Amino acid sequence: MIRKCAPLLGAILLASGCGGSSHHRSIAAESSSPDVSESAPATASAAPDVSSSSPEPPPATEEPVAETPTEESAASDATDTGSEGDATEDDDRPAGDGSQDCGSLAGSGTFTDPLQLGVVDGPVTAQNCAPLTSGSSFNVRYFSFTLSGAPGANSHAGASFTLTQDALGPVYPAIVQPNGWVLKHSLGSGYWTGTEPDFTGRYQQLSDLAAGTYILRTEKLDSPLHSLSTPSYDVVVDPDGSTGY
Template sequence: MTRTVLTRIGLTALLALAAQPLASPATAAETGASAVTVNCRSLPGSGSFSNPLRLGVVRGTVVAVGCPPLSSGAGYVSRYFLFSTTRTAGRGSVAGARFRLSGNLSAVHPRLASGAVTVLRSPQHGFWTGSSPNFTGRYLPITGLNPGTYRLGVEKLRSPLSSLSTPYFDIVIALG
């Protein structure tokens, strides 16, 4: 299924997005002509479930760059982003995290919720970009997602157990 999803979302477009350099926390470099880029640290909200970082209305591609690492321990293992769409997500739409693994860093795993209901989870629906062991992202296919407000949660999973944190990462929401 992963390879089918990659073909459907447009492998060239996704790989071009994944190949972009990760931005430093202070940098908001353009990732493409139609992408809106914002600094993750400038978003309103705290990143908690009850006060997510707010991305606003997504009409194309939004990239929140330079999100601080997630680390082990209660309150630091996950972060939430709130966004809305005004149209059904078209072919090739994705939501997830772009990062660069190295050493003992853990990947960033996305999940998508509408209200209190989880719509998509990384283990069941997600796919990787890059090659093992140095993956460059983890995304959820959101083609066909209805207009509405969604909460994109990202988390550091418990494994590898030797990992204390994730790398800095970028949040990518791309509506086809």
């Protein structure tokens, strides 16, 4: 009986041992599988760190982008500066066509420092010049002008005024060279506008003059007994005769 049971018992023990070994491998496989799955996320998490650091541009790459608007702004400022420079140059140019206030002209009105009308390319008027009064150094005033070309047939220079009861003395113009030589005398030449005794101006013709610089002398020649003062007056230089005086 014992001999018969011994092989059966050995078969049972052998079967039991094989089953235990299979179960142990299954557990080992299951336990090793989570380890692999846990290490995979660690590897996956490392990848974003590398990718996040690679797009960062170095500081030198960003600086030109910030400088571009500054350069454009500087170019705009340079353009504005250039415009201001042009305006300044225009202000400094000699007087040209148009009207100016007599009191704003450069110069003191003496022969050595005449009031500056500048280069005359067209009709120029110095408005509201102060009256000339009787007495030394108060009855004469000098203006300098430059003809840029040969004047026209009806060109002229002189004074325009309106006589009043308190200022009956006319203004007489003369044309003088800068060296003092009188080309056109106040009484020896010239013509009136208006009707006597209500004259409205006196002028000298310029048609026989060449291009160059001249001095217009304005004087009070009337007797103090008749009038102590001239009215205020406008100085007119018209190189092409377009004003019609």
